[in-house]
Amino acid sequence: MTSDLLPMIAAERRRIADLIDSLTPEQLATPSLCGEWTVQEVAGHLAVPFLVPQWRFLPLILRSGFSLHAANARLAREVGRRPAGGLAAALRSHAEHPLRPPVVGHPGQLTDLQVHGQDIRRPLGLPGDLHPDPLRVSLDFLVGGRAIGFxxxxxxxxxxxxxxxxxxxxxxxxxxxxxxxxxxxxxxxxxxxxxxxxxxxxxxxxxxxx
Incomplete structure (x- = not known):
């Protein structure tokens, strides 16, 4: 099943990259549905794995009091300050990257993309119909006991x-x-x-x- 999810993940990364490229500065500065993040900071969060070297994660977690959530939020804001075009380009050029986060795996990666895509679209009043097959995967993942952090x-x-x-x-x-x-x-x-x-x-x- 894992390998079957990679094309879905790639498609979602490309959809979000296209979306980010289409937004105005005002839209990028709009508060998203995700906590206190702006739309651009949500894009930064999604681009973090491709723009931040892995060696930076452990020191950041230590500085955040061993809180993965706090470290994640700091990275999203930091990377979200980069030009939006660069964030979109990172998602597009790494669309087929087989990133597999620990514990949540590829279902978690797909779900992160789908949920955060809606975090961006809904406050902007933009249509965001999700495709049935990836949506079903994410629903199963969320109730399956492995959705730590979700x-x-x-x-x-x-x-x-x-x-x-x-x-x-x-x-x-x-x-x-x-x-x-x-x-x-x-x-x-x-x-x-x-x-x-x-x-x-x-x-x-x-x-x-x-």
Whole structure:
């Protein structure tokens, strides 16, 4: 399965590179759906593996108090200060790179690209339909127990999620139902999609922290 995901990953990198190249400076400075990152800083995050040498990661983790999240955020902001065209070029020229992050592997890499692509598109009001096959891979990954750093298990615990356009479901309990793209973002804690979902579980999510 891993090798089957590489063409999907390459396609997503190229889609995001094309997207970044199409944006104005104002759009690049827009807050994304991902925490406090701007659209350009999200692009920086996705380009980090191709622009930052590996030897820099350990010292940065040490300076960040052994917090991978904090180190990741610092790198995203640092690399996000580079010209947007260079970030797009890095994603495009490394589209077929077989990067395989530890633990989460290629499913995690594909999911990172799909989720962050929507983090960019949605605040800008840009269409971002995700292809069904990669979307299904990411939904399975998020509920499969290996999505470390992607989801908070307390956020989705005791709920059933259903994608109306994919014939996909997982979990048991009050229902959270809607388009697969909205379910993907809901699983990763993006509250902005809750109005697009139906079922008794939506109110449960709305009452939870992330």
């Amino acid at each position: 989801i908070d298990r307390r956020w989705i615990a005791g709920l059933r999620f259903e994608a109306t356009d994919l014939d996909w479901s997982a979990g048991a309990g009050p229902l959270v139902r809607g388009p697969g793209e909205a379910v993907l973002l809901a699983l990763t804690g993006r509250r902005v999609v809750l109005p697009e979902l139906t079922g008794d579980g939506v109110a449960v999510l709305a009452g939870r922290g992330t």
